[in-house]
Amino acid sequence: MGKSTVEFNRWVSIRDTSWPYQVFKKHTQELNKMMWANEPSTRFVYEQLKTKGATWKDKASKHIDFTVKDGSEIFTDLKDWSESYNQFQNWTNLNGLMAVTSNFETYITSVLSLALESDPGLIYKSSKSVDGMALIKSGAHKFPFENEIIVAITKGDWNSRISAMNKYFDFVPSSMSSNIGRLEKIRTLRNKVGHAFGRDIENSRINEVKETLPIEKLTTPNFIKIRKLIWQCVTELDRHLLDNHIGEFQIIKYFHSIEPELKGTQDNKAMVFKKKIGKFGDLSGKKYCRGLVDYYYSL
Template identity: 40%
Template sequence: MTPKRIYQKAFDRWIPNEKSTWTFQVFQKYNNELEKNIWAFFPTSKKIYKNLGENSAKWTDKVESHFEFTEKKNELYNDLQEWSNSYKQFDNWVNLNIIMSISANFETYLASVISLALKSNPGIIFGASKMVDGITILKNGAPTKLNFEDEVIKCTKGDWSSRITSFEKIFGEAPELLTKNVSSLEQIRKLRNKVGHSFGRDIEEAREHAIKKFIPTETISRDRTLKYQSLLWSIAKSIDVFLLENHIGTYQALNFYHTLYQEMRKDVHPSMRAVKLKTEVGRTGVQPADKVFYKSLVNYYENL
């Protein structure tokens, strides 16, 4: 395994030493896990129909002629055509649930990174960006007051026009990629709600019980599913860069040290604590910096 490159960069509270937040790195790990699951399934459909063709299958064939079933589940289908129709519906259901998963992952990330930015730069709420360091409050003040639940909710609930407006009110602006894709984000939000609340069907119609009516499931192509996945990743990345460079800086490493500091020996030279910090950060799997960076970080924190 190739060792991670150690960045040699001077410590500056408001200049990040990494290309992404730790929050985004977690988001990306979940995204990669889903990606593996997706592509473990997608190729099977083409292979199944190819095998049926090679075996001269006919739509009128009994399904047990081509597939094995347990508990007489083959009786669910009159013939191979009916099985194929159900398989295609399942394939669509997989696409819908991919939308559900990527949307949930994206919104979890969004809530986390906005909260992180506000805790780092709480003065932004009062038009005094970077006038108060959130680490100072965390160390010497009242950490419980670093609660921005209302602001986070405004940016993560409701339609996307209102979310983006709230984001801009808090941070002054929003990444262009976010503001230019309101329509697509709305489509994703509505699809997610249908999957999550009404079994992939129109919510209002699904809740109408005055008449007996079977409502068809929403359909979404594989291409559009993958397009939405790529779009949410790109938007998350643009938000991450914007908040990291303008409001977070080195807050995460400082916050990490704040937690470690409570259990560290205070009767040794600060450089010893810096070595310990560097070691512990390395164990998290994030991009490590050089020892000069950590010595400066320790000095900054301990002199607040």
């Protein structure tokens, strides 16, 4: 069935994913391109060194131009450069982890806020008893306990996060509940990167010694596994929230934001709205848009 014949249903989304999911996906793809752009360059450099007959004891500057103006050698030899490059690759993976987990937490915060805003009855174990759009339309822009709930699910260890999600949403993605240990290790490693330059946090704060601690290791294969797990968690959570608590809230909220500038009859407003969302690639038909407008004014 084409979108032109689809009717508007407040609690049934005609879209496959939420808007926070679409943003999460774009950021993930952007990071993925940046991370993998370096892979062929690495292989090419080492292949060229092998072709030239380079040895580990060669000066690195013999084969690689570091553009050091004073002529000093940055590395002891080519082996020293290679070891430093491997450390850089590890550091790139660790910072990639930082970006992935930050994107993950931003998504969770956004989509849970959206679900609570759409279906505020969740707070009182009475899902869909009130349409959040009706509250927004009447001027209620903040909802009781929303911040408290979001903090409980996005802060602390993963046991407490899972417990809070189950408490407020009566649902936990199996990809989360069956991987609490892995998610907790990811959280711990992320904190080491963010707060201790990739090292053990507590030991890094001991001020009686001057030695530096070794940086945590994150291989590219393990980094890929982490990205895959997070993607699974996001996909499963998004499907549940979209189907059960968000529905078409996002699009009707957008109509609410531009409604003051729309003129004419409800039918005229529906046609103008159809054109506006069409600019974003949304091809919802006239029947759907008229149903949305009628529903909005019925609240």
